[in-house]
Amino acid sequence: MPEPTAAEQEELAARRATLRDRYLLPTGRRPVTTARGIHHAALICSDVETTIRFYQDLLGFPLIELVENRDYPGSSHFFFDLGNSTLLGFFDFPGLGLQPGIESIGSVQHIAISVSPENHAELRRKLDEAGITYGGPDKGIEESLYLRDPDGIQIELLRDDLMYFAGQWLDGR
Numbered sequence: 001m002p003e004p005t006a007a008e009q010e011e012l013a014a015r016r017a018t019l020r021d022r023y024l025l026p027t028g029r030r031p032v033t034t035a036r037g038i039h040h041a042a043l044i045c046s047d048v049e050t051t052i053r054f055y056q057d058l059l060g061f062p063l064i065e066l067v068e069n070r071d072y073p074g075s076s077h078f079f080f081d082l083g084n085s086t087l088l089g090f091f092d093f094p095g096l097g098l099q100p101g102i103e104s105i106g107s108v109q110h111i112a113i114s115v116s117p118e119n120h121a122e123l124r125r126k127l128d129e130a131g132i133t134y135g136g137p138d139k140g141i142e143e144s145l146y147l148r149d150p151d152g153i154q155i156e157l158l159r160d161d162l163m164y165f166a167g168q169w170l171d172g173r
Contacts, residue, residue, distance in 0.1 A: 027171075037084075037085070037086065038086055039086075039087065040079060040086070040087035040088060040089040041087075041088055041089065041108075041111060042089040042090070042091060043088070043089070043090050043091075043108070043151075043153055044090065044091050044092070044093060044098065044101075044151075045090045045091070045092050045149075045150070045151050046092065046098075046150070046151050047092070047150070048066075048076050048078065048090075048092050050150045051078075051090055051092075051149070051150060051151070052078070054149050054150050055080045055088065055149070056080065058126060058127075058130065058132075059123065059155075059157075060119070060123070061080040061081060061082055061088065061113075062080065062081045063078060063079070063080055064079050064080065064081050064087070065077075065078060065079045066078040066079075069091055072091075072093060074094055074095065075091055075092055075093050075094065076090075076091065076092050077089065077090070077091055078090055082113055083114075084162065088111070088113075100151065100152055101151075101152065101153075108153065108154075109154065110146065110153075110154035110155065110156050111153070111154070111155055111156065112144075112156040112158045113155060113156065113157055113158065114158050114159075114160060114161065114162050115157050115158065115159060116159070117159045120143075120145070120157060120158075120159035123145065123157055124145055127145065127147065132147055133147070134146055134147040135147075136156070143158060143159045143160050144156050144157070144158050144159075145157040
């Protein structure tokens, strides 16, 4: 993707500033959210066992359920525990002939999963041992490891706490 010109970058920065001024309320004036959190994100995989080996065996997210998809007979629906009562779910849809996803408007660009600094270092070691390439540190982003799962879904393993981003707490702490 071509990088924006200096003039385009300036215009984009001005647009972000306008939106921030218009919509980002100071901490004390922000309404309380109506949500309790993400129950699960549901993604599509090409192979159930390969997906289990990647998320459970490599990344350490325990498989906690594997059942038939209630909406599509023959399809599996399964979940991994991401901690904090949050799940990462998958479907397979055998027989539908689905094509690999592409990065596009309306698609998932990546899923950022918070891990402790100790687990972050261990996961980095395991990725290196397995020969799995990742980005982040090579671009000066030491707190993030960006990698792709077996189906090309981009995962960010982030050693920051929840609600912490770019050196600041997002919840007003």
